Structures are given as structure tokens and as C-alpha cells.
């Protein structure tokens with residue numbers, strides 16, 4: 001057995017769509033990208049979608065579009081992928097780290113409120129592992145303090161809360177990296193319902209141009225190619241079915257895994273299980289369990305083994321006096337197992353057998 005933690009599914013439809021773009025000769029950003037944007041926006045009930053070359057670019061562009069920069073503080077969780085924080089630094093702004101809810105692993109609104117200062121400009125929760133963060137709490141906080149609400153939705157394609165998709169609350173950044181719920185190889189998308197933000201984002205991703213060779217703002221080359229968009233359109237056709245398969249795999253694990261703390265889904269949320277993340281029982285040796293099942297061919301991984309602020313770059317920048325207890329406990333106690341839609345029934349059973357057995361040893 002060899003079961004990967006992630007498994008991009010690239011079928012004939014994707015291959016044919018890319019060939020069509022190649023044959024057309026129009027391979028850079030163009031009409032296929034526009035169609036992908038339109039369909040992605042439609043799927044998520046958003047007014048505007050802006051395609052970019054990856055999820056990190058999406059985050060940076062979103063911050064730039066909201067004029068976040070030097071002197072501004074942006075509140076983010078300490079428990080996420082590094083890009084959640086590095087994009088804040090890229091704009092010259094200061095990341096302010098907050099703790100998580102120990103049951104959902106999403107940023108804690110109480111923790112976020114406790115670090116608001118007069119310099120706070122924005123709050124950016126992450127929809128970690130594919131579950132929407134507590135957006136009504138963040139919406140209220142932003143309203144009360146006059147803050148911008150952003151969403152790191154890199155792991156939350158098709159996820160909902162109260163029937164609303166990511167991008168319904170703030171400017172939301174998605175990723176189409178190969179391990180994400182749908183992929184374009186590399187790629188990203190920003191959703192917004194704000195016309196002005198949409199216009200600015202379109203300039204930022206294309207050299208700051210509003211019309212050809214007329215540069216209104218400083219922008220970059222963050223364009224998403226027709227080739228990538230052709231893949232994205234076909235992936236989007238499968239997004240709901242793949243999401244359903246992830247949810248079915250998760251339900252199987254919920255029922256069959258013993259003793260591990262399985263993911264908590266907040267009532268009213270549809271968790272899309274970008275990752276299915278377990279917490280080991282009190283006193284169990286997480287690393288030993290991981291090692292045992294990895295030796296048996298199961299691609300288990302820790303997302304994330306260290307808080308972002310513990311990374312060398314942040315330690316050097318003076319973040320060495322922070323301690324967020326639930327973030328640090330999660331880093332030591334959690335791990336993720338394969339939940340992707342390519343998983344077979346046999347593989348699922350194998351994973352559960354080995355996981356339950358590994359607990360006896362650890």
C-alpha cells in the first residue's frame with residue numbers, strides 16, 4: 001500500500017482542454033481565464049472573481065487592493081500555512097498572531113479581539129482544513145472597530161457556513177495549487193463583492209494598468225494563463241462531486257476511528273475536508289503513531305508542525321516573546337490523513353485498521 005496525502009485528479013477533459021488552448025495559440029491570460037473567473041464566481045455566489053498566478057499572489061493582491069501597508073497591523077492566526085503571514089509582511093504591514101479554537105482549529109474571535117489596537121487595519125481568518133471560520137463574529141468585530149475583513153480561503157473551495165460560501169464576508173483568496181481541492185497546477189483566485197476592489201485587483205495583477213500602457217497604480221505580473229484556466233474550468237465541473245467524496249470519506253472516518261479526536265463541524269457549516277485532521281488522545285505519542293502508519297504506506301502529515309511565529313524569520317524579527325497555548329498544543333498533537341476523492345474503500349479501511357492498531361503501540 002502507498003496512499004498519498006493528496007492526489008490531484010487530471011483527466012482526459014483537462015488534457016483536451018489544454019490541447020485546445022495550445023492549438024489556439026492564445027496561451028496567456030485571455031478569454032478562457034475570463035470564463036473560469038465567471039464560473040468560479042457563479043459557483044460561490046460572488047459578484048467578482050479575479051484570477052491570479054497562485055494563492056500567495058491572491059493574498060498579497062487582496063491586501064494591496066485594500067491599501068494595507070506600512071504602519072498597519074493585520075490580525076491573523078498563528079496556526080496556518082506560512083503564506084498567511086508572509087503576505088502581510090510583503091505589503092510592509094505587521095502581522096499580529098492570535099490563538100485558535102481547540103476544537104475547530106480556526107482563529108478564535110476572542111483572541112482576535114484582545115489584540116485590536118489603534119493600528120489594526122484588517123482581520124484575516126483562515127478557513128483552515130476546509131471549514132469556514134466564525135465569520136459572523138469577525139463581521140461584527142470589523143463593523144465595531146472599522147476594520148477590513150479578508151478571508152484566506154486557500155483551503156475552502158465550495159465550503160459554506162449558513163449556506164454562504166467563502167467570499168461572502170470579505171475579500172477572499174483561493175489557491176489552485178496541486179494539493180488543493182481543485183488545481184490548475186499553480187493558480188489562484190480572489191472573490192469580492194466590492195466593485196472598487198475588483199477594479200483595483202484587475203490593475204494590480206496586470207502591471208497596474210487600467211487600459212493598455214496606462215499605469216494607475218503599482219502592480220505586478222500576477223496573471224493566470226488560459227492554459228491554467230482551461231484546467232480550472234474542467235476541475236470546477238468536478239468540484240461538487242469531489243467535495244461530496246471528501247465528505248463521505250470523512251464520515252467513514254468519523255464512524256470508525258476510535259479514541260482519536262475527529263474533526264468538529266460547527267452546526268450550519270459544510271466542511272469540505274481539504275484535510276482530515278485528528279488529535280491524538282491525551283498522553284499518546286503523536287510522532288510514534290505517525291511513524292508507524294507512514295511505515296505502512298499511509299501518507300500522514302502534520303499541518304502545521306510549528307506556529308508561524310516560531311519560524312526563524314519571525315523569531316529574528318522579534319516575535320520570540322509570543323506564546324499561544326492552543327496553537328502550540330495543536331502543533332504537538334494533531335496530524336492529517338488522506339481524505340482526497342481518489343481514495344478507495346479498501347484504502348480507507350486499511351487506514352482505519354492501521355490507525356486504531358497504532359494507538360495500541362503508542
Ligand SMILES: *Cc1c(COP(=O)(O)O)cnc(C)c1O
Pocket residue numbers: 054055056057080081083084126152154155174175176177187188
Ligand atoms: C496553499 C495555501 C496558501 C498559498 O497558496 P499557493 O497557491 O501555494 O501560493 C495560502 N494560505 C493557505 C492557508 C494555504 O493553504
